[in-house]
Amino acid sequence: MQDSDKIISYHEMVAMEKMPLQRGMVFSDGKRKHSILLMSQRKDAVYNDGFDENGNLIYEGHDARAEGGIDPKEKDQPLETPNGTWTENGKFYKAAMDFKSGLKKDPELVKVYEKIDVGVWSIKGFFQLIDVKQVSDGKRNVFKFYLKPVLTKIFNRVEDLPFNRLIPTSVKVKVWERDRGKCVICGSAENLHYDHDLPYAKGGTSLTEKNIRLLCAVCNLKKHDKIMMFVCYL
Known part of the structure; x- marks a missing residue:
């Protein structure tokens, strides 16, 4: 029985992570053992999350805040806030680029939760952040983060997890x-x-x-x- 098959409520998820999770992206900043991503493939999902043919999770970055009456879906997803600090997009982007360039030896470890129903979540499991791309969705530029599924072991070891062992969100x-x-x-x-x-x-x-x-x-x-x-x- 794997944690990745466990069903939990939003409040249980918050208790497990010991922090509020209003945002769908939480970078560790070295304060935690892992970063957190909340994903959804439901029909009402705000972002376009999915998997590629190699079994990697493709997680879409998050939009800018709604300001000045401008629809966030019309604006490029931001790397920085208006005052020059990193957004969560920026933090994950930097971690992926640092790993790709060799500045960071190990990829960022990320725990992913997926939405099943209103107030109902499932632990998708642990992933490693291995790549990032900025692409056009036809209207604006969005970030696509690529994450490889892994099994976590003792002493902070990880092993690749075969994609066909993961139960798809649709299922x-x-x-x-x-x-x-x-x-x-x-x-x-x-x-x-x-x-x-x-x-x-x-x-x-x-x-x-x-x-x-x-x-x-x-x-x-x-x-x-x-x-x-x-x-x-x-």
């Missing part, structure tokens, strides 16, 4: 709606996780809602115990 949203936000076994709405019906290690896929369901922590543990008991009898 998570469909499963949440289908299972009505409750454990499919006991009906609990507490401590929910996304569970593979057929485990990934046994050939199960993460890419279709047919193999994913909602389980509470108790039922998930019971399932794990049954699998281990079966293995012991082999």
Whole structure:
């Protein structure tokens, strides 16, 4: 049971990070072990987040504040604030460029949360910030941050995480709606996780809602115990 499959409320997310998360981008500035990004692929998403063919998360930068009656979607996404300090775009941009140029040995470690429903979030997992580009969306220039999924280990080690192990946001949203936000076994709405019906290690896929369901922590543990008991009898 991976943290990346855990479902949490906004208040639980704030408690985990020990800080308010009104902004979708929070750079660590060396004060934390990781930076934070909040993403959404819902139909009402404000930004265009997604994944490329290599499994890297493509996270769109954030707009300038609405000022002077000008639509932020008509303005280039800013690197700096009006008083000359870095925006969160700028901080992430500098970290990515420093890694690419060799000024920074290790890429920035980023924890990503994804929005499932109003007030409902899921831990997407940890990623490394490996690249950034500034591109035109047809109206203005926006930032695209590229992040590689990784598994975090003890002693601050990380390993690459195969992309097909990640449950796509679209699948998570469909499963949440289908299972009505409750454990499919006991009906609990507490401590929910996304569970593979057929485990990934046994050939199960993460890419279709047919193999994913909602389980509470108790039922998930019971399932794990049954699998281990079966293995012991082999």
